[in-house]
Amino acid sequence: MKKTYSEENYLKAIYHLSKMESKVSPKAIADALENNPASVIDMLKKLQDKLLITYDKFNGAFLTSSGELAALDIIRKHRLWEVFLVEKLNYGWDEVHDIAEQLEHIHDDQLAKKLDDYLGNPAVDPHGDPIPSSNGKMPVYATTLLSDISVGQSCKVGSVRDTSAPFLKYLKQLGLGLGATIYVIEKQEFDHSMVITINDGEQKTVSHKMTAHILVIPG
Amino acid sequence: MKKTYSEENYLKAIYHLSKMESKVSPKAIADALENNPASVIDMLKKLQDKLLITYDKFNGAFLTSSGELAALDIIRKHRLWEVFLVEKLNYGWDEVHDIAEQLEHIHDDQLAKKLDDYLGNPAVDPHGDPIPSSNGKMPVYATTLLSDISVGQSCKVGSVRDTSAPFLKYLKQLGLGLGATIYVIEKQEFDHSMVITINDGEQKTVSHKMTAHILVIPG
DNA sequence: CGGTATTATTAGGTATGTCTAATTATATTA
């Protein structure tokens, strides 16, 4: 079933938020889409009617399997177009997001596949984010634990090994989102706690229990 | 001033119709956009308020200079994207129109220029239609008069040397639109009248006065 | 010229997706 531009943007936002937060609330979606919680509630009802999400106020929004497929399809197109813009049209990696936001909504059965082939089936977009496969799987390229990163090295958050509320809540509080850049300043031999900066922010200390649950892409 | 998707489609339709018909009427626009004359009237008012067209019921709709610039910009993007889809993504020339209809509405200051350069500054789209320049000029590649085409040859209507109502009206009646394919069956020595088929339709006889006012692209 | 067909226009309504303001529910914290 074809989706509107707006529906696609909600699905994408919910997908990304669900990787970051324990609960995807109307408020969080409204912040992400820079619109109003009231508007979000309306749309959540519509998406639920279309069986693309489930929503209740206690658990927040979750993508159904068809919703997740749709979200991954949009993300795939977004990232493929970003590769095109940078590799072929010589845009800077920082200029392409807004254009890809528009291009991702172009509908055509063959387009993503043809673009993918033309670009040489890239694994990641210009920001290093993995490109979902055509059958709706998000590859996980991050296989290194943050706890295994050496002092003086930097890395990017790839995915997480725990989706419990307290863990994700703490991640959020630290500003440790998917793709966040971590620089390892110090490691304590005694308890393996780590002093890091996140996106060049202020220094923070995190426990081994945390660093052993965060998968990163070194470099 | 930025234009909506829908406004852009109206401007494009009015541009194309104005090349074909002596009068661009609400009915004609509704037919072109496959919508309702009542909807067209609404939009014509809005476009007039924005100084993109002039409209009155006796003369129909005309693009203002800013309206024409906007229309040519959309047409430029449409045709550049068609070249991309055919040349780079290996679409067939008959598959690209609907995708280009979507891509032409992507907004970015640098995109058309970058795409143009990347494609090697093509002169025409996959259907042979000229690509407007970035400063809003539609090149005229047709320089051969239909009257100079030999018996047994075919050609495409490129542009016309007369924009008077009776002439354009007659053109329309014959089905001789921009891009129509003409095949020359016979030429009378006496009065230089010509027997032709238009888009492989039935044979028609046209006078020398007509054929001397139609510019075509041979082949 | 007058009747008929075609167009143009207006009026009013619909769907989408947004908004503000008011209300209710939940969370926080003193």
Added chain:
DNA sequence: TAATATAATTAGACATACCTAATAATACCG
């Protein structure tokens, strides 16, 4: 726990762009 802050929700409105149905204007044709 009670007060307060934050979030969720409802109600009502607005803009865009479309629609149908009715009416007015124009064009066509015998």
